[in-house]
Amino acid sequence: MTGRRDTRTALPATRLPGTEPKAKAKANAKVRVLSAGALALCLSTAVGCGVVPGTTGGSGDDTVTVMTWAPEKTRTTNKPGMPAMAKTYARWVNDHGGINGRKLKVLTCNDHNDTVAAANCARRAVEENVVAVVGSYSQHARSFFSPLEAAGIPYLGGYGVTDDEFTSPLSYPVNGGQPSLLAGLGRQLARTCGPVTLIRPDTIAGDELPVLLDSGLTAGGHPAAVDQRAAEDATEYLGHAKRALQRASTDAREEGCVIPALGDRTNTFMDSFRRAREDYPTVRTASVLGSVDQSMVDATGSTYEGAYVTGWYPAASDERWQPMRDVIQEEAFGDNRIDVADPGVQTTWIAYTALQKAIESLGDGEVSARSLRRTLDDGLKIDTGGLTPTLSWSFQDLITASGFPRLVNADVTFQVVRKGKLATERKGFANVSKVLETTQTP
Template structure:
């Protein structure tokens, strides 16, 4: 396993700055912040984007993330802001297109945002270049694009799908003699299969049966039949990572399962392909996902560590039904803004800009997320260092299981998958 050195000091990165312009808050029309500690501090502008009204069967909508960002700002500003700075959140509909992503990035530049925080986009090649050119850090993206784990302007709070797949292999290895993996027939899908193979063989299990499937299919009978046949009737597992189409696959799987006499085959997936809202919408306790193994980034939604977020939603979302506290996107946005708050407080300056945030992040300033992740740092010593995933700093995942219609902990605490990620990156 590749060892990662940690900074020798946890002392927050501080800056010496000149006196801020008097009356900055009043000039903006914002007025004094409730609970502020005094002094004149300029507002902090950030952008949060996500697809909110995208149309089409294969598009993703994550409106809860931008709604959570606005809710966080209302709460923060009623409680002294971020270290006395009023938080201004600009939201943008990314539309789940490369053009929309690029437009949102240009909006961040136009608004003179100090960071893009808690956002979702699958189009990293479109949004990252404008941010890099302007020096705007991308803090706590959802992990849906490769560029989030390669760009030096990105500061991810989770390990993305690579960490989930590496963890899913470890979760399956405990109980499964044989594993079938159903994944997209794409280059990205090839990487998924490789990660699962690396994790399973590392645990002493056979390589999984690799079942390729279309990302746009309306039926997965052929793939489900192949997966069931390869998994066998006992001690076999089928895991599917098909994004929005995962539900469609398991519909086919459940219809065919009796024909193969495979009632004991365990099913599995990762958060993002299966989550609590999907389980709820497909029947709760009678959902086809009952008993499924699910690998996630964060503690299960019922964990007490989410109580702070739930209180903020209850008191400041004003009944906005776009915000589901069980949704992984909403949770990621909360964690990303928690990181922003920690870094702004560490900078401790009357005026915050993108350069100061980036310098603090690169300098190893720690961000404590209240146990929802490990304490996060992004200095050179903290990143995974893999050529494939150079920006990952959080290599820990959680094992969950669907029980009585709820995602609950299958194992206490976090599981570190750094070794699997490093080995998979070295062999790829």
């Protein structure tokens, strides 16, 4: 479409893998292959490529220093709960004897949703000699991965908002990112919805969304969704909402579903949708966790009642989150930055759980960026208490999904809003690795 802007937005503050133009994507793929090979050579030596990876683990032999970053106090996506959860975890660990007797020191950094600030956070991590960046959120992976890769610092448990988190050899993701959520949402709606309409940005990044959603729908024997483009910066979407509702109501025998995927404008769309919905009471909404969370459901009254939501982890009410709730109660009671239903906070908890188990596996040995990479690459199995499948990043554990070579966890959960609360719609996890392995992204 003439005049289409490549603004790199799709779901909230998210640029999905594979959104470059084809020619550029091929070039980038070649660069990534070369970079990965060069990086592997550098990391195989102690001082390769003029870099000495961190070896002390922090300010002293009895302290392990890590960093967590996320945007705070910006006009767009903010994740203050992630660094707050990291600090809380460190206090809890240190109050209970540390990890193998070592204290855990957590540095935090605000990436301000800015490319330069994200790179500065990474450079600070190198200067502070951290052994890992853990449980973090940033949209600017191409800025922060270069300093981390040069210093050999692993990126453990990122939120999963960029393609680089599933391509960098130093990335150890704990979830399947937005690709798994969209493919999973398609699987969920294939069982429950009639006609499906997707409202998404008219951008190159937005072109990725219907491909991933349709891969899940068609795998479940459902027709592809109606792809409805919309301006990502509109101030109202009443016309789009009416058209989406009409399209989702073409089959009188089955209730249709409308999926808003307009990034920060999703709330604006839902306000228009609420007003237009009176004539189509049977049409339901659907989304992925991150686009919709409990705080948004609370703020919008009954707008999301009955909505289908696909997430990475069990619902916040699940008993498997009790250890996290206990730690928050003990160390951060009253800290309103930490919401147990926030997928960012949940990701940070799981990432620090993985970090602790990795450090414990080293025993009395050196804790460094190099030793952590080695134990993670060698197939360490990490049990997260059922919040994810057992995590392991050895070569044989990697999913053979095109474009996502570092993806190891393609499990998702199906939830639904009932009586104003996100609740489990189907018990257990659904694995979408086969769907992703057969998906050809633009």
